[in-house]
Amino acid sequence: PHQQLMSKLDRKNQARQKQQVKRQEKSQAASIFTGQNGAPRQVAIVPLSENIDVAAVIRALNESVDVANDLSIDHLTRIRVDRFKQNIMYTPSKYDLIHALDVCRVADFVVLVLPTDVEVTEEGETLLRSIESQGISNVLVVAQGLDQVNPQKKRPQVISSLVSFMNHFFPTIDKVLSLDSRQECSNVVRNLCTATPKGIRWRDDRSWMRVEDVKWPDAQGSLVDDVVVTGVVRGKGLKADRIAHIPGWG
Known part of the structure; x- marks a missing residue:
């Protein structure tokens, strides 16, 4: 009844107020990352095959935004992306269930790295299900070694197959980006720097x-x-x- 009694002007005003509240909440969520000394965006790099070169993944992402590569990529890697005025901290994961769970639970973003030469094994699928069940924030999916797929006309088919595979675990994934493309690597970094992490409820409640x-x-x-x-x-x-x-x- 109250809704029926509201005038058109009142409804527009109410909608505007809801938009303002939503915009303010989003701004507050991202404010911790702003500034030269802002908190780094925590990014987990998770390989889904034992032949994935995690160091090469971080190197490709850094090169796409002109970040120097004379950095330690064995453990934590903190970089400053001047193009987007953001700090990023990469945490590489091993191809190991427990280690991947530990890395993902403190991540704002999880970058899943798929192979293009072999299929993801049952062990890799178990890893995916486990980090999904633990709770996961924003997810991006990349493929390593796409340039080695021959003939070249087969590459779109490989990407389509990888997207279909990932949709079983994360239905919102609509693309798999190639690490062999500088432009697509740059798109990954742009997403990491501009998106607002949705967080994990059990983690952010404390x-x-x-x-x-x-x-x-x-x-x-x-x-x-x-x-x-x-x-x-x-x-x-x-x-x-x-x-x-x-x-x-x-």
């Missing part, structure tokens, strides 16, 4: 932090200092007086 650096105390003297853990607190606000849990340490 305080959490991706540890970027650990400074151990100097135990040579009689005085033992505290361990210093550095990172950006995400999710809910963290109270300094509360006990924090560090997985694997207590």
